[in-house]
Amino acid sequence: MKFIVANNDSIIKNFRRVMRIFLIILFIGKSVNCFGADSVHVVRQNETLSQIANKYGVSMSAIQVLNNISNPNLLFAGKKLKIPIGSTKEIDYTVKKGDSLGSIANRFKIKLSILASRNKISRPDLIKIGQKLIIPLDDTKKVETNLLSSSTLKSLSSIRPKTGKWKKIIVHHSATPTDDAVNMHNVHKARGMKNGLAYHFVISNGSRKAYDGEVYIGNRWKSQLDGGHVKKQNLNKTCIGICLIGNFELRAPTAKQMNSLEGLCEYLMRRCSISKSQITTHKIIHPGHTACPGKYFSISKLLNRLNP
Numbered sequence: 481m482k483f484i485v486a487n488n489d490s491i492i493k494n495f496r497r498v499m500r501i502f503l504i505i506l507f508i509g510k511s512v513n514c515f516g517a518d519s520v521h522v523v524r525q526n527e528t529l530s531q532i533a534n535k536y537g538v539s540m541s542a543i544q545v546l547n548n549i550s551n552p553n554l555l556f557a558g559k560k561l562k563i564p565i566g567s568t569k570e571i572d573y574t575v576k577k578g579d580s581l582g583s584i585a586n587r588f589k590i591k592l593s594i595l596a597s598r599n600k601i602s603r604p605d606l607i608k609i610g611q612k613l614i615i616p617l618d619d620t621k622k623v624e625t626n627l628l629s630s631s632t633l634k635s636l637s638s639i640r641p642k643t644g645k646w647k648k649i650i651v652h653h654s655a656t657p658t659d660d661a662v663n664m665h666n667v668h669k670a671r672g673m674k675n676g677l678a679y680h681f682v683i684s685n686g687s688r689k690a691y692d693g694e695v696y697i698g699n700r701w702k703s704q705l706d707g708g709h710v711k712k713q714n715l716n717k718t719c720i721g722i723c724l725i726g727n728f729e730l731r732a733p734t735a736k737q738m739n740s741l742e743g744l745c746e747y748l749m750r751r752c753s754i755s756k757s758q759i760t761t762h763k764i765i766h767p768g769h770t771a772c773p774g775k776y777f778s779i780s781k782l783l784n785r786l787n788p
């Protein structure tokens with residue numbers, strides 16, 4: 481009898497100990513959540529980013545920003561995503577040189593009136609450089625800022641395109657499997673081009689020292705000079721040349737190159753008022769003269785990805 485009582489006591493003691501540990505774990509877990517740690521979601525087969533965003537009641541953009549996802553269509557099963565807790569569909573934005581409220585609304589694909597009212601702005605023409613804005617993102621629209629790195633966007637926004645000069649965008653390939661913009665600049669200089677690099681932009685495929693999708697801004701864009709990328713001089717005066725490194729007669733551009741090209745085209749379309757119908761390839765401009773940018777580069781695929 482005595483033996484049984486002692487045993488019951490130890491069962492109660494053990495139970496209390498287990499409960500204490502359980503409560504401590506519960507408390508720690510809860511406080512971690514309270515202090516805003518992100519939860520993690522493992523992507524399932526065929527699950528889309530918008531389904532995941534809906535499940536957690538957060539915006540797609542917030543998940544994209546937190547996980548550095550440039551193309552939500554390239555999500556793969558098994559990927560661990562951080563889910564922002566308590567996130568809203570709003571981001572902060574600081575007004576930069578060259579911005580107008582209209583260009584900011586355009587960039588984030590929201591209505592000017594919504595942006596103005598969210599920030600209690602009665603005179604949209606009176607925004608100042610450095611002013612902080614709240615951007616209420618529209619979840620149904622893809623925001624282009626994720627396609628270009630923030631440093632590329634920063635460099636781009638510091639360059640003011642010549643008003644009315646640029647009418648078209650022409651896409652090229654380097655026709656070399658590996659290359660870099662500096663080498664191309666030297667080759668073009670040696671060919672007798674005094675301004676060197678014939679293109680305004682070069683998008684790397686990750687060869688040499690650049691990273692895959694890296695956008696090199698050439699001096700012809702920085703100084704707003706004519707291109708040297710097509711035969712006709714009048715076209716060089718009005719056409720922006722973008723060269724993707726790689727030989728697309730042999731293989732397709734990388735996904736990251738296409739993301740950067742999409743982001744860059746959208747940026748240039750907006751900044752220079754170029755319509756989607758004015759984005760073309762070297763081959764289309766000079767039929768029979770060149771295969772550039774190769775049979776594995778699809779202009780229709782690019783155009784389908786761009787917003788109207």
Ligand SMILES: [Zn+2]
Nearest residue numbers: 652653762772
């Ligand atoms: Zn070309």
